[in-house]
Amino acid sequence: MTSDEQRKLLGAFVRARRESLIAERSGRRRTPGLRREELADRAHISVTWVTWIEQGREVRPSADTLDRLAVALCLARAEREYLFALAEREDPADPFAVLPDDAPxxxxxxxxxxxxxxxxxxxxxxxxxxxxxxxxxxxxxxxxxxxxxxxxxxxxxxxxxxxxxxxxxxxxxxxxxxxxxxxxxxxxxxxxxxxxxxxxxxxxxxxxxxxxxxxxxxxxxxxxxxxxxxxxxxxxxxxxxxxxxxxxxxxxxxxx
Incomplete structure (x- = not known):
């Protein structure tokens, strides 16, 4: 089961990545990056889920939810691996498809x-x-x-x-x-x-x-x-x- 520390790390990571993104129409904004509502819209999940994940609550998002979050947050390969590792979920778009299948x-x-x-x-x-x-x-x-x-x-x-x-x-x-x-x-x-x-x-x-x-x-x-x-x-x-x-x-x- 995902530990409290892992949930906190997951929440902090999602929030940091959200705040690092540039909104399509930023204008004058009090908060950096995307709002939770904007991320939820991008990922096709509820604002409540985004809030609970970022707050490190005792919830366990599904692999599909994490996949949509990863896409919405524009995560690089290493970041995506980190997200799924913290959530203790198998990546449905990987385990190997994202990584090269060619021999090292x-x-x-x-x-x-x-x-x-x-x-x-x-x-x-x-x-x-x-x-x-x-x-x-x-x-x-x-x-x-x-x-x-x-x-x-x-x-x-x-x-x-x-x-x-x-x-x-x-x-x-x-x-x-x-x-x-x-x-x-x-x-x-x-x-x-x-x-x-x-x-x-x-x-x-x-x-x-x-x-x-x-x-x-x-x-x-x-x-x-x-x-x-x-x-x-x-x-x-x-x-x-x-x-x-x-x-x-x-x-x-x-x-x-």
Whole structure:
């Protein structure tokens, strides 16, 4: 539940942003910026709601109300994130749409320069970038026009069953790691759509999802039955980007 301090911070922030805006027809005004009535009109909410939010009252505006406030206040990206964080609401226009979906430059650079299989994962577990070694190792993952997605590949692509020794155990481990990320971004409709699709298409995913198993994304030995290279073993390493921790760099160092 939102604390008294958070509500006060939220109210002070909304008021400060309101007072910093320039009214369309300012004329001679005793108060700076927009009046509460003008902000309410812009945001299509009641003046009472604006007043209670600014006063830090024990109310909890909906995500839709906050979205309209953010637009009316002309908030920049960081300001919008701050508004929703103080209100403890998921941003319906984000979690990722406002932020860039492209892989951070640090991950792209490392993927391109690591001499072993390496790839980047975005918040939906799409492979946002991958080097040639990774594309060679994960047979079938990069075929076709669809966005390569590690979850879809692991649970629904026939090549994954051949590539991964003890496929079901490995797949359920991947699911448990994904659930940890899902807990942070379950409000994102795109993430939820992935879960819904996989529950429909994969009995193993649906069964594993119901178990509620959660795991860290850990490193360690990973073996693969490659169709041309035979059994190959790597040590997996996973790193997060400092500025975009919802993106991951994964690389596989040959074992031995």
């Amino acid at each position: 430059a640090s991950i792209v650079t490392l993927v391109e320069n690591v001499p072993w299989p390496a790839y980047g994962l975005d918040p939906m577990w799409n492979l946002c970038c991958a080097n040639n070694q990774a594309q060679t190792l994960f047979t079938g993952l990069f075929e076709g026009a669809d966005q390569p997605n590690l979850l879809r590949y692991t649970f629904t692509h026939p090549a994954a069953r051949e590539l991964l020794p003890d496929w079901e155990k490995r797949a359920l481990r991947v699911l448990a790691e994904f659930r940890r990320d899902y807990g942070r971004k379950h409000g994102d409709p795109r993430v939820q759509s992935i879960v819904d699709w996989l529950c429909e298409k994969s009995d193993v995913f649906r069964m594993g999802w119901g178990r509620q198993t959660v795991a860290e994304r850990e490193g360690g030995r990973r073996s693969f039955h490659h169709p041309t290279k035979g059994l190959v073993t790597y040590v997996q390493h996973t790193l997060a980007d400092a500025e975009r921790p919802d993106f991951r760099l994964v690389f596989l160092q040959p074992d031995g």
